[in-house]
Amino acid sequence: MAAACRRRRGAAFVGAALQAHPAWRRRAVRVLLWQAPTLLNPHFATGTKDELGAQVFYDALARFDADGVLQPILAAEIPSRENGGVAGDGRSVTWKLKRGVTWHDGTPFTADDFVFNWQFATDAATAATTLGAFNDMRVERVDSHTVRLGFDRPTPFWPRTYCTTGLIPKHLFAAYLGARSREAPANLKPVGTGPFRFVDFKPGDLLRGVINPNFHQPNRPRFDSIEVKGGGDAVSAARAVLQTGEFDFAWNLQVEDDVLRRMESGGKGRVLVAPGGALEFIELAWHDPYSEVEGERGSAKSRHPVWRDAAVREAMALLLDRQGVQDFVYGRAGIATGSVINNPARFCSPNSKFEFDIDKANALLDEAGWKRGSDGVREKDGRKLRFLFQTSINGARQKAQAIVKHACQRAGMDIELKGVVAAVYFGADVANPDTNAKFWADMQMYTQNMGPPDPGRFMDRYVSWEFATKANKWQGRNVCRWRNDEYDRLFRVAEVELDPVKRVAAFIRMNDLLVGDHHVLPLVYRPQVAGANRNLVLSLSGWANDLSSLHSWYRDG
16 A cells, blocks of 8 residues: 555656646757667666666666776665675675665665565576676675675676666566566556656657656756657767757767768767777677577577588678778777777787788688689589678668678679668567577677676677577577687686686687687777767766766756
């Protein structure tokens, strides 16, 4: 009964707040996400778009700032050796939680909520995308506002993504733990601790929130309300902020740099660039995307009939004009690279290099026995070098696809280009054949963000136990299905190595194994690029999503 009363009070507050501000749209901060959120539970986010939607309402324990330093949000302080929060053997971390924080319906936030988030994410029946962040740890409640995380082994990078994941309330989700997790009403009507309270949500279109008067940071947020508009494309999003000023902020401006510079000259907005660890890359399917094994198409137990030839993969690596993609497509928003890890600098491989050489690619294919047919397409043993190359629909990506296709044609490869609507390509619909997680194509391109300033969670995308499969609803992070036993071994070493020098060496070797096998082809290192109104003051971090500092945004003038 008490919970129901709190919910009614929360709903009454939202209605009263909107009536008190009939011009609330003018007082709103207006955000444009051209990849629109489709759900608002951070544990089910299949891409940054859903993380951003949830970020409006849900807080995390902490946030990494632009320098990669962890800053407290729901935590009272950041654990350290000095304050006794981090054990010397690397096997436990104790978090003290901020007191006096309430959920939007008035229920107090306590240690029980964090413990529940761990239970929710690690329940296999939940099929949470955050499983890897919360797995391999034990969480115990020490007191009402203290939790201790225990690890079975030394954990050198203890601030894994669990501490930057939005936390959901136990009292609204406990009844939906496990197999019923997707049925929870709060998946689409969030009740968080964040700076804004939920008003309404049209998946794939519009999200609205109103100021949380009980927010746990004084004099925050600085806006009465927020609108998050979804849809369109990156170019139209850039125009709406930089040129017309219709919106205050636009995320992920994956637009040709010369176009952005012309829009900036209009004077309405500015481009923001925040270095992080994101990488735009091409994956070559390890699996056979067209056959079934034990009733599963694209099974990790299958092998691609053409990419299994190392010479063809190496030739494809030589046919990527990375510098051309930087110069003619991304500019400051995409730096040519041959390395998977590009930041932090200490993890960068000294062996990183790339080469664009069509003549060398032709020579490799000739030597491997791939002969040109009458149609100019190479073939061998009855198989032609014909590939389906998919990515999301985006002007920059389609131009990058065209650059790759042109070079491949000169080497006797026929590339069919496919563009998929971003909401579908990065979606979680298990019935849709066009998601990048299913990877039912020969090659595909997209960006992966590193998240925190450590490559652990970034490089686990290629360990064998993270295969995306039918059994796990294609929620595994290894969508390429690539595997290498030495890579798996090195990852396990890096997970527990407390010596920072040895740990760096393990990641560099993993990078070199991955790049050297040519199933994963780095294209450009991508700092985060966003657009903001010239009078909007905000701090972006390449190690956090763009709305993680939303509570501190304000307008100057």
